[in-house]
Amino acid sequence: MELKDKLLSSFMVFEDRLDDESKNLNEIRNEAIKSFQQQGFPSKKDEDWKYTSLNALLKHDYCISPKHEPAVEFKDVKKYFIHDIDTYKIVFIDGKYSSFLSETTHDGIDVCLMSSALNKPKYKIIIDSYYNKIAKKEHSLTSLNTAFASEGAYIHIPKNKIVEKPIQIIHFSTGNEATLLLQPRNLIIVGENSHVQIIERHQSLTSNVVLTNSVTEVFANKRAIVDYYKIQNDNQDASLIDNTYISQKQSSHASVHTFAFGGKLVRNNLQFFQKGEHIDSTMKGITIIGDKQHVDHNTLVHHIEPNCESHQDYKGIFGDRSTGVFNGKVIVEKEAQKTNAFQANNNILVDDKATVNTKPQLEIFADDVKCSHGCTIGQLDKDALFYLRSRGIPAKEAKALLMYAFANNVLESVKINAIKTRINKLIAQKLGVNLGFDL
């Protein structure tokens, strides 16, 4: 049976098994499964999926509701946490919440589970006003997630709260199932003047096949600050489709840093909607991949109101036969005068067989705006390489230093030092060097 058919027939069973309370989402789920049924999985015929094929991933017979009761010891997964700073943690194992590994709170803020938010009447008003409001229904994979989603992170920060501890959302898959499809769903609501920092990671612990189709909705109210960090360094048989939708109100700042260092196939759909003036939206990324890995960044910034800014800066380093895609769309509506929109995508191809497709799309309907975009694809500078080698630094380390220097400015806007340190370590690891100092 094709995966699509399997999913459609599983939906009925899935729906029956749900707890009574969460059945209030039935309507949303039913609508979503219909939408998925009509659209099916995206194919290369879709303009947005021209350079990313899901065919190889869709061949597997995925388990969609794992039966095993997974067990994971903290010592075995400690390294995947940012553990040198105090954080809240919402941890899932094979899609199920792990209270043992988590550290949640309801003390003034809600850092907890989607399932509990969906099931408890006191959250109903919030769920009704925010859930599935900005997730795009015309994205078939998002609809698929909406149909099946029952678990994920629920974060609600009321107004005027500066959340001191960053929140880590981590999904582990254990390999108890030979092939696993995970569909986490996160909802993050940040009140007026509040500030929150979130770190998200998906990590497979074995070489069994995992496909994660994740949807996150983020609402940043007036003057809120949301900093989101996505660390994508999964193993060779794990793939991720991340759909993140961010709605911003007046004078809010939202940033997403995506560090894509691993996984078989990674697709990041990242969309910002500016619903107010003086909004700042920042999306930055470093991609370093090799082998036959594939990473696709598909971004959208929708400038709807005047006097807003967006900043995009994606750096990519591609080795072996890896492939990269950057597709960055900026829409500036007629009313959105005085928009400043910047976009840069710079790539280095380390090997002859690596490829990058980069495509900026600007749709500007306002006449008083500053919009810039620039894409480059190049190779390592030979003169620079000679300079480093002439100082006694071997070619491999010299190349690593140059690549690091190339990607470095993306790290400047990372506000959590522990993340910077971690990313630097991952970069050094990814480039296969030990330079004797922390990059």
Place this chain on the structure above:
Amino acid sequence: MLQIKNLHAGIEDKGILKGIDLEVKAGEVHAIMGPNGSGKSTLSSVIAGKEEYEVTEGEIFLNGENIDELGPEERAHAGVFLSFQYPVEIPGVSVTNFVKTAINETRKAKGLEEMPASEMLKKIREKAELLEIDRKFLSRSLNEGFSGGEKKRNEIFQMAMLEPKLAILDETDSGLDIDALRIVANGVNKLRNKDNAVIVITHYQRLLDYIVPDFVHVLHNGKIVKSGTKELALELEEKGYDWIKQEATI
């Protein structure tokens, strides 16, 4: 120390060096002068092992060993240092971390342990003082946003840290004001001893007032057309290169 025999080299079929013979002994300073395009920078790049240049004929020996087949890092490990005319910017890597890496990679290549941190620190402090470099400068990203003078001073700082046997200074004087020139030259002079040698590549006599050469060679059209003592540099300053070019064509 350095012996160059009948060196022919070029880039993509274009011959640039057309038979260079040069011998530099330990303890000596040689100046190589010459008009633009005469091959000065090519010569320094070829000695340091830049791979874009192809050696078509001749040989380079360092301490009796043929280094033609060695990569730039191996030549560095053997004691060759090139001070670049245009040093490269490396954002995100501090001057300190860069020299630490360079020193420890060289030590690793020689089978030595990494230099202990305290020793490294002491050495950095000592050499920074020699070149009148302050501590803040050392934590800046390598060459990023450095002025021309700062870049050159940083090159000589690296030379001081790496203690090469053969240092080639490629137009180290360009972009330096007179004070910076004095500091850089003073640094180079203090690093000189009977066991190392320096090749100074320059257009102008100016630097040679401070780093006094034992020999001066004039490069023209890929060949050394005249060699002499420091007086030759003065003569060139006074008369320009035209008479040399004429002599060479005769």
